[in-house]
Amino acid sequence: MTTLQDCDVLDQEDPLRELRQQFDLPPGVIYLDGNSLGVLPRATLGRVQEVIQREWGQDLIKSWNTAGWMELPGKIGDKIARLVGAGPGELVVADSTSLNLYKVLSAALRIAQADAPARKVIVSERSNFPTDLYIAESLARQHGARLHLVDSVDEIAGTLNADLAVLMITEVNYRTGYKHDMKALTAAAHAAGALVIWDLAHSAGAVPVDLKGADADFAVGCGYKYLNGGPGAPAFVWAHPRHADRFWQPLSGWLGHAAPFQFTPDYQPAPGIKRYICGTPAMLSTAALECGVDTVLAAEGLGGMAALRKKSIALTELFIELAEERCGALGVRLASPRNPERRGSQVCLSLAAPLQHAGYAVIQALIARGVIGDFRAGDPARLDEVPHILRFGFTPLYIGFADVYAAVEHLYQVLKTEEWQRPEFARQGAVT
Amino acid sequence: MTTLQDCDVLDQEDPLRELRQQFDLPPGVIYLDGNSLGVLPRATLGRVQEVIQREWGQDLIKSWNTAGWMELPGKIGDKIARLVGAGPGELVVADSTSLNLYKVLSAALRIAQADAPARKVIVSERSNFPTDLYIAESLARQHGARLHLVDSVDEIAGTLNADLAVLMITEVNYRTGYKHDMKALTAAAHAAGALVIWDLAHSAGAVPVDLKGADADFAVGCGYKYLNGGPGAPAFVWAHPRHADRFWQPLSGWLGHAAPFQFTPDYQPAPGIKRYICGTPAMLSTAALECGVDTVLAAEGLGGMAALRKKSIALTELFIELAEERCGALGVRLASPRNPERRGSQVCLSLAAPLQHAGYAVIQALIARGVIGDFRAGDPARLDEVPHILRFGFTPLYIGFADVYAAVEHLYQVLKTEEWQRPEFARQGAVT
Structure with a gap:
């Protein structure tokens, strides 16, 4: 022993x-x-103090430009991208995991059904983290789809058929720690003509992830677990570039607009992943998240x-x-x-x-x-x-x-x- | 002079x-x-330091219970309620104004259409803050509704008819500062059989608001303007108690569940306004918001x-x-x-x-x-x-x-x- x-x-x-x-x-x-x-992280307190005292307290509204607040969701997104096998400009920090899942599952359903209207099934695991299932339940209702829950990993293969629209899996199960084979499962779902969404809540910063290598379609993940972003830190969202410009995601807030400061009454989504941003980001929590992500990136030289x-x-x-x-x-x-x-x-x-x-x-x-x-x-x-x-x-x-x-x-x-x-x-x- | x-x-x-x-x-x-x-606010830095150092740094995961993190969205909501004429337990802090509008407009459309399926029009002002219009545009698509924009306040009266499902107005216009008559407009819309959503982004903490007195149906508002909550502070959402238990709002995240820590696979919305919470709240930004709200409540004795x-x-x-x-x-x-x-x-x-x-x-x-x-x-x-x-x-x-x-x-x-x-x-x- x-x-x-x-x-x-x-x-x-x-x-x-x-x-x-x-x-x-x-x-x-x-x-x-x-x-x-x-x-x-040791760096967090000082960084948040700086945001509060200098950027907010002294520079006030100017900081949206001069302190880079407006760019921060993309800047941190690029850092997280390095941890999960995504490219620069492909991933942003925004909202919560639940909300980001709503965005990508909505987009995935629309893409899947545009390509093959008969596909009406979302498959996930009954043991998936419940918020994923609750969001899927909501979108299934909206889209006339059906949420099918499997009770074991072995059951997934039997669901990869012509009815399947989206396979939505948390790579590492929150309850058991089971880690799926992302590449194999993505390939199998694609072979069946379906799209795959990966929830990386227990993966990002914990295990190597290669979204592009696995040819995944969409991903979301959590900022406050292995990324050390602090309680309720913003989450992240990624769409493969082949999908990012297709369709609106329904949470069409002004910061996902192509030109938010033109204040036009009609929504025109920003190109690429930026359309997955919705409202004004919670800047204190976002700044803290960057410090957390940096603690993981610090391993890059090691x-x-x-x-x-x-x-x-x-x-x-x-x-x-x-x-x-x-x-x-x-x-x-x-x-x-x-x-x-x-x-x-x-x-x-x-x-x-x-x-x-x-x-x-x-x-x-x-x-x-x-x-x-x-x-x-x-x-x-x-x-x-x-x-x-x-x-x-x-x-x-x-x-x-x-x-x-x-x-x-x-x-x-x-x-x-x-x-x-x-x-x-x-x-x-x-x-x- | x-x-x-x-x-x-x-x-x-x-x-x-x-x-x-x-x-x-x-x-x-x-x-x-x-x-x-x-x-x-002077109090904000110390409070956020306390959240970071003691609550997060020292007490870690326990703080969801021992530091009251889980209850904070409702606690701050009760404080904001005092500023806008709402009752305790009727208002929560969550997400962004855009997202909260998505929640209440979705609920309002479902309520209006359940009561009168022919009502398919959402009316708002072309000069409304664009994010409100973008969210309405998205939901109009989903619900087979139509967003009708008026170019002047005088035009609103002509839209209050049997087609109208929801009148969605920002009480104080972001561009002109025009302040609507909430009570009169709500009564007129109700007389036409429609529901009314008020965006209080430029009202809460700035002008007296009496949601219950005006018999409003739903309201959302912003934490980072007159409430001094800090950049991107969480927003708030209110539903009149007569509506709060009707229908799911579609952003059915786990913290809006009746029993989130039972981790059940099926969504059961919490009673009342708590179902309008979605994912895990960004706690640093939420704590800062409370300090901002307190600066307005400090006027209560004056x-x-x-x-x-x-x-x-x-x-x-x-x-x-x-x-x-x-x-x-x-x-x-x-x-x-x-x-x-x-x-x-x-x-x-x-x-x-x-x-x-x-x-x-x-x-x-x-x-x-x-x-x-x-x-x-x-x-x-x-x-x-x-x-x-x-x-x-x-x-x-x-x-x-x-x-x-x-x-x-x-x-x-x-x-x-x-x-x-x-x-x-x-x-x-x-x-x-």
């Missing part, structure tokens, strides 16, 4: 270890929830996303090894794919009977010890198939091997001593 | 003068553009919106008096309503021949002197009807009577000395 000393050596030899210095990590915390909200991925796999492999060896006899089971190629930068555990209901309390006990993971409820009616999940994200920018060791040791203690049974860890009311 | 000494006395006697201390105003600047981007309106009218009346007396012979003409009851908190000027093309340069010359207004281009083909506009906003929270006097004196000097003719003030490229 890997020892703490081994982990210390791994940390000392980690070529990415200096990247941790980019962050203000709270002392005494092992933060394994960067897949929900990334940590605070091997970039490939190096981050290599470390991420090493971290998750170690976590699985230690969790099973140390806690397997206490009921801990792996709930993420064992094959690292099919796993994102997170590991989910479940608890076997008689602890199948203990997940929430175990997570609370870990949090009390400074190990921050999160809990995702299973299906109470069939916990054997959809168990309660203990979810742990591993952001290689700031998580080290000794952190992993310590996290598993805390988990062992929580289970071995039945600390989780303490009344303050019992579930009460809403769970977030 | 009112003298500078008179203005000093007015400032000394102004019961609202202490409210100016809430802001960090740049020295040497007379800022008459709060109708485009409000100034920086007479509230009625007192702000009284001062606003006094400021705009003074500006018109001085501009006409001092600069009338130099070609300055009033382009806003002369009746203060029909005017918002802004005054627009135009320039008579031979200066009808000089507006842009005059504004640039004023900005160089520290008087910040803005320029809105007219219709080059018919400048006599739609002239170039010099636009000046008067925010009574931080603008005083001596500021008005000085601004007019600068305008006089710019025109009298033909300073505006200097080459650095000539129009080049895009105008914002």
Whole structure:
């Protein structure tokens, strides 16, 4: 079994270890929830202060031009593009993931149905993050389409037929950490004549993504997870250049207009991806996002996303090894794919009977010890198939091997001593 | 004519003068553009620092609960509700004005057409802020409706008939400052069987609004103008309680779900206005908005919106008096309503021949002197009807009577000395 000393050596030899210095990590915390909200970069406070004091406070309205506010959604978009295999000018930062999905799914449905009106099915996974499904449900109603949800990855192949308009998949599943094969799935959907939308919420900044290499059609993603953009940071949206100029997206706000400052009453969409911008961007949150994206780009000189991925796999492999060896006899089971190629930068555990209901309390006990993971409820009616999940994200920018060791040791203690049974860890009311 | 000494006395006697201390105003600047981007409240920097350092940096994901992030859109909404005649729990902060308009116009069309399928017309003003028209254009396409634009206020009455589904009006026109009679227009539209949406972008925090008293159906508004929320601050959305539970709005993101943290695959809208929330709110920008709203609420002990309106009218009346007396012979003409009851908190000027093309340069010359207004281009083909506009906003929270006097004196000097003719003030490229 890997020892703490081994982990210390791994940390000392980690070529990415200096990247941790980019962050203000709270002392005494092992933060394994960067897949929900990334940590605070050191640069963010100063940058936001500058936006507030100088750009807004002193220069006021002029800053839309002189401070580059107007160009920032495209500038940050170009930076994110480098992380996801998109080209410059192809990706912008705007609004939320939900809203960007509405834009691209609407466009994709119109393109698919213009080319083949009979295609009326949107396929996604029942285990996809719910907001994706809610947006798809709304657009399916509008477009006379049908949302078909599959219960397993294996079912997807059977849906790739002449009815399929759009396959809408989150590359890394938020619940299980399952990582789809973007290139193969895109090719299969294209072979069936359909379009593919990728939600990169748990991919961007976490795993290498090659949108152009995979020949994807559209993508959206989140700014506040692995991109460390801050709570509710703006999201991003990408359209393959072959689609970007086709159709309006329906959220036709003034900053997606070809000439917003001509204030004409008729909408003329901007060429390319800029038409996917809608209203005035929330500038404080947008500026903070840039600082977060920069923390990931800082790895470019150290091997970039490939190096981050290599470390991420090493971290998750170690976590699985230690969790099973140390806690397997206490009921801990792996709930993420064992094959690292099919796993994102997170590991989910479940608890076997008689602890199948203990997940929430175990997570609370870990949090009390400074190990921050999160809990995702299973299906109470069939916990054997959809168990309660203990979810742990591993952001290689700031998580080290000794952190992993310590996290598993805390988990062992929580289970071995039945600390989780303490009344303050019992579930009460809403769970977030 | 009112003298500078008179203005000093007015400032000394102004019961609202202490409210100016809430802001960090740049020295040497007379800022008459709060109708485009409000100034920086003193409280904002500290509050955003707290959100970044403590709530995000130290408490991380926990802050969604412990710092009240999840409740903030409703908490700020309740504060804004006090400014616009809405009740608690009826208004939320979310997304942008454009997106909120999309939500409410979609809902209004569905309600109107459910009650009377033949109603297929959306009426608005050609001079409405373009994003409103672009969003309406998009939804008209989706719903098989037609957007009918009127060229004058008088034309509206003729459109209130059995074809009308929704009347969508910005209460205070962004270009002219014309202020509609919300109560009368709402009653007239209701009498014709239609619904009314009010865009309060230039109203909230500027003029008293009584949504419930006017029996309005829906409203949206902007956070970064008179509410001083910061560049691109989130917008707000209100639905009359009789409508709030009817239909989904189509931007059905997870935070508008009745139980977002149950992560169910099916959308069930939250009761009431919370279903108008979509994705995860941009928390830095949202926190800053609260500080801005608080600067307006600070007037509540001093007479509230009625007192702000009284001062606003006094400021705009003074500006018109001085501009006409001092600069009338130099070609300055009033382009806003002369009746203060029909005017918002802004005054627009135009320039008579031979200066009808000089507006842009005059504004640039004023900005160089520290008087910040803005320029809105007219219709080059018919400048006599739609002239170039010099636009000046008067925010009574931080603008005083001596500021008005000085601004007019600068305008006089710019025109009298033909300073505006200097080459650095000539129009080049895009105008914002």
